[in-house]
Amino acid sequence: MSDINIAVIGAGVIGKRHVQEIANSDQCKLAAIADPSPEAGQQAAALGVALHQDYRKLLETERVDAVIVCTPNSTHGEIGLACIERGIPVLVEKPIADDLASARALAEASRIARVPVLVGHHRRHNPMVRTARKAIAEGRIGKLVAANIMCLHYKPEAYYAVPWRRRIGGGPILINMIHEIDLIRHLCGEIISVQAVSSNRTRAYEVEDSAACTLELENGAIANISLSDTAATPWSWDTAAGEDRALFDYRPVPTHFFAGTNGALSLPDKTLWSYDGEKGRHRPIQDERIPVEEENVYANQLRHFLDVVNGATEPLIDAHDASQTLAVTLAVVEAARTGLKIDMRTDTRFSRGDATA
Ligand SMILES: NC(=O)c1ccc[n+]([C@@H]2O[C@H](COP(=O)([O-])OP(=O)(O)OC[C@H]3O[C@@H](n4cnc5c(N)ncnc54)[C@H](O)[C@@H]3O)[C@@H](O)[C@H]2O)c1
Structure with a gap:
């Protein structure tokens, strides 16, 4: 597939960086932006692409081969799932979600639907x-x-x-x-x-x-x-x-x-x-x-995502792997709150829910 149509959902600090990398790529183009902020309206007008206040409208009306989700953490799970339901491969910014249930639901949906999720751990x-x-x-x-x-x-x-x-x-x-x-x-x-x-x-x-x-x-x-x-x-x-x-x-x-x-x-x-x-x-x-050699990591990440979208490779960090990074991160929050040591293998709040996922 050439000229992959990508939509960016959430065009704030990191969303703009993704938009810039898409503009620099000769393998893809920006299809549309979804973001309710007035600033995003000006940005979309300057780029000459469609803007949707509501990401669901974007997914329903635009011809999109892939989506990059750059919204606040708490929305990643819901928006990622909406993309998977429509069979659209998605790059979700980190953290994959802000709670483990959403992260694991996304990993499970991706596995069952065979729609890839790449998570934006760009390093x-x-x-x-x-x-x-x-x-x-x-x-x-x-x-x-x-x-x-x-x-x-x-x-x-x-x-x-x-x-x-x-x-x-x-x-x-x-x-x-x-x-x-x-x-x-x-x-x-x-x-x-x-x-x-x-x-x-x-x-x-x-x-x-x-x-x-x-x-x-x-x-x-x-x-x-x-x-x-x-x-x-x-x-x-x-x-x-x-x-x-x-x-x-x-x-x-x-x-x-x-x-x-x-x-x-x-x-x-x-x-x-x-x-x-x-x-x-x-x-x-x-x-x-x-x-x-120094390389542009965000350009590397986009190239890799395009390979994932084309089915040429598996995500370097998929939803399941990113859920484990999130599990440890949430364990840090909880250990700090309680002062207690958390065992990642036995504590059912954080241990891997599904070894097959
Ligand atoms: N990988 C990286 O280097 C990196 C760097 C910065 C941020 N991030 C991640 O990217 C995400 C966004 O961070 P940011 O700093 O760009 O935030 P930001 O606040 O600058 O941008 C978020 C944008 O999303 C929009 N938005 C909010 N709810 C929306 C919705 N439901 N639908 C569509 N748009 C919506 C907001 O209007 C805003 O423009 C966070 O999850 C953050 O962790 C990753």
């Missing part, structure tokens, strides 16, 4: 992440024992002018930490237990502004994530990895640390640390840069 389309995953899997740092991740950035007050971002489910655990959790699952392996603390003392909104979690992995490694969106630092992937330099400043400082028994890897500076010969903290440790 998986970054060649640096691909290279790091291979290096860890090939044992270049030995047996993984620890990971330490910083997601510490400052969101200006204007970011929180949008009401859904101040309410439970719209805060930095579901918006930002979920990317780190998905990265840990993708690079390091499955997470089997979760402990966490959170605080809203600085911004005083209903949602957290800061949090930390400790995650136990199936392979015995332990990962820590430090999160705050009220911290004036360069130590976050968005600033350090340079994936969206139009939106964020770019400072390639190390923010993600993976430690193994034979060496270590830091990202996004792509540094591999190891000993030449005998290991020991008394001996000089060597560092080398892993060569990785």
Whole structure:
């Protein structure tokens, strides 16, 4: 299939980025936008595409081969299901949903209808992440024992002018930490237990502004994530990895640390640390840069989605896989609320509902 017609539902911050990537692609074109905001009306007029206030009207009236859903978290499940019911492959922005029942319903509907769902964990389309995953899997740092991740950035007050971002489910655990959790699952392996603390003392909104979690992995490694969106630092992937330099400043400082028994890897500076010969903290440790070509991750994600729509490949992260990332993320919220450790294998609120899905 050539010239795939794509509709974008929700044309806010990330919706605009998808619209831009569609415009840059010679394999697809923007069919229509659904978004009730007046700004989206101006955007659609400027792009010369149809605008629908209601996404259902768009799905009923437009000829659409694929949909990208970029609406607030709580609507992803409902809109994703509506696309699947019409047999339309869908790229749903992360998180797949803001509750596990909706996420799993979407995964189940996708499996039964055989309509693919790709979830917008865009970092998986970054060649640096691909290279790091291979290096860890090939044992270049030995047996993984620890990971330490910083997601510490400052969101200006204007970011929180949008009401859904101040309410439970719209805060930095579901918006930002979920990317780190998905990265840990993708690079390091499955997470089997979760402990966490959170605080809203600085911004005083209903949602957290800061949090930390400790995650136990199936392979015995332990990962820590430090999160705050009220911290004036360069130590976050968005600033350090340079994936969206139009939106964020770019400072390639190390923010993600993976430690193994034979060496270590830091990202996004792509540094591999190891000993030449005998290991020991008394001996000089060597560092080398892993060569990785920079690529536009959002363009990579769109290309991959088009391959999925054409039936040429399976989603790199489907609804089932993304539901597990969401399960761990929601477990962080719950562990922070109660102060209790959550076992992902036995706690029925979070454990995998359907192993066949
Ligand atoms: N992968 C990434 O890099 C990335 C980055 C930012 C946001 N996101 C995700 O994208 C989603 C949107 O985030 P954002 O920051 O762009 O939000 P936003 O508030 O800037 O945009 C959301 C848009 O959706 C519209 N909308 C709301 N309800 C709608 C509905 N029922 N039908 C159609 N349109 C509707 C709003 O009018 C708004 O224009 C969130 O789930 C967020 O987690 C992903």
